[in-house]
Amino acid sequence: xxxxxxxxxxxxxxxxxxxxHQGDCVETITVELGPLSGVEPLLVQSAFExxxxxxxxxxxxxxxxxxxxxxKCRQCHVDFEVQRFxxxxxxCGSNDVQVVRGDEFRLLSIxxxxxxxxxxxx
Amino acid sequence: MxxxxxxxxxxxxxxxxxxxxxxxxxxxxxxxxxxxxxxxxGAGKTSLLEATARHWVNQNKMSVLVGDLATDxxxxxxxxxxxxxxxxTGGACHLEMPLIxxxxxxxxxxxxxxxxxxxxxxxxxxxxxxxGEHLRVVVLSTTEGDDKPGKYPKMFRTSQVLVITKSDLxxxxxxxxxxxxxxxxxxxxxxxxxxxxxxxxEGIPEWCRLLDNAREQMLATRDA
Numbered sequence: 639x640x641x642x643x644x645x646x647x648x649x650x651x652x653x654x655x656x657x658x659h660q661g662d663c664v665e666t667i668t669v670e671l672g673p674l675s676g677v678e679p680l681l682v683q684s685a686f687e688x689x690x691x692x693x694x695x696x697x698x699x700x701x702x703x704x705x706x707x708x709x710k711c712r713q714c715h716v717d718f719e720v721q722r723f724x725x726x727x728x729x730c731g732s733n734d735v736q737v738v739r740g741d742e743f744r745l746l747s748i749x750x751x752x753x754x755x756x757x758x759x760x
Numbered sequence: 761m762x763x764x765x766x767x768x769x770x771x772x773x774x775x776x777x778x779x780x781x782x783x784x785x786x787x788x789x790x791x792x793x794x795x796x797x798x799x800x801x802g803a804g805k806t807s808l809l810e811a812t813a814r815h816w817v818n819q820n821k822m823s824v825l826v827g828d829l830a831t832d833x834x835x836x837x838x839x840x841x842x843x844x845x846x847x848x849t850g851g852a853c854h855l856e857m858p859l860i861x862x863x864x865x866x867x868x869x870x871x872x873x874x875x876x877x878x879x880x881x882x883x884x885x886x887x888x889x890x891x892g893e894h895l896r897v898v899v900l901s902t903t904e905g906d907d908k909p910g911k912y913p914k915m916f917r918t919s920q921v922l923v924i925t926k927s928d929l930x931x932x933x934x935x936x937x938x939x940x941x942x943x944x945x946x947x948x949x950x951x952x953x954x955x956x957x958x959x960x961x962e963g964i965p966e967w968c969r970l971l972d973n974a975r976e977q978m979l980a981t982r983d984a
Binding site for chain 2: 748
């Protein structure tokens with residue numbers, strides 16, 4: 639149930655980016671999460687709907703990209719999708735594998751609206 | 761009005777992970793080994809720490825930060841045995857770096873070999889939060905069932921040691937140590953496992969040896 643605290647962190651980060659890029663408002667926030675990210679997409683969405691209206695990010699749409707759990711075998715270097723949390727390389731059978739995707743809650747990008755063009759600002 | 765897409769590509773928790781990394785580096789320098797202990801409520805984290813402190817009695821080896829939603833009951837149990845600070849989260853389901861920093865401030869200048877962080881009883885949220893630990897230890901009691909590792913994959917995947925507690929109850933509960941360890945190792949093949957009974961002290965010397973070895977390894981890597 640820590641989605642609310644993670645969404646709060648996300649909103650802070652996005653607000654900082656909005657200020658940094660001198661935008662007026664945020665149109666879209668795109669995030670990525672996977673089976674080992676420790677967060678539940680539905681809870682993230684509902685926490686966002688609760689928290690965003692009171693933040694500088696009000697009005698933005700949250701787009702959640704769910705990715706599969708991906709790993710790379712350290713023995714034969716093949717990249718594969720981890721099924722049912724069994725961390726075994728399907729090619730060589732090794733369990734010496736590194737998770738490369740789906741274990742984080744990542745902010746991929748934001749789309750912002752700017753009333754002034756860069757030239758106008760200069 | 762124009763729109764602009766700004767690529768970010770950053771883990772939401774990266775500032776917290778950075779803070780954890782800095783804490784780990786500082787404690788490595790000071791020779792203090794940080795152990796983050798996680799489990800479901802009632803698995804026996806506090807009892808394990810009490811037994812650890814009794815095993816290392818008069819050796820000045822350990823300090824504890826203990827997290828709870830409410831009450832200082834765990835700190836009351838541990839304080840007579842080791843320097844302890846209670847972290848009360850007021851309802852939050854896991855510990856985060858700011859609370860750890862606050863607790864360290866209250867603990868003051870410590871000269872111990874081990875700093876234990878007893879996390880909130882919860883097999884879900886604490887898995888996502890690096891607290892600067894050198895070792896994450898997941899505690900599973902025999903009364904919880906040997907099918908739990910597969911149900912909480914992130915917690916077992918991010919831990920390096922599995923401590924199975926309440927071994928004295930094995931004759932009375934349908935729990936197979938082998939099955940639990942095998943299930944956990946499907947998720948984390950390198951997981952070290954040790955079975956203990958905090959009440960009788962069975963397995964505690966092995967657990968303490970494992971900790972000493974892990975700290976020695978940290979020091980050797982640091983000084984290499």
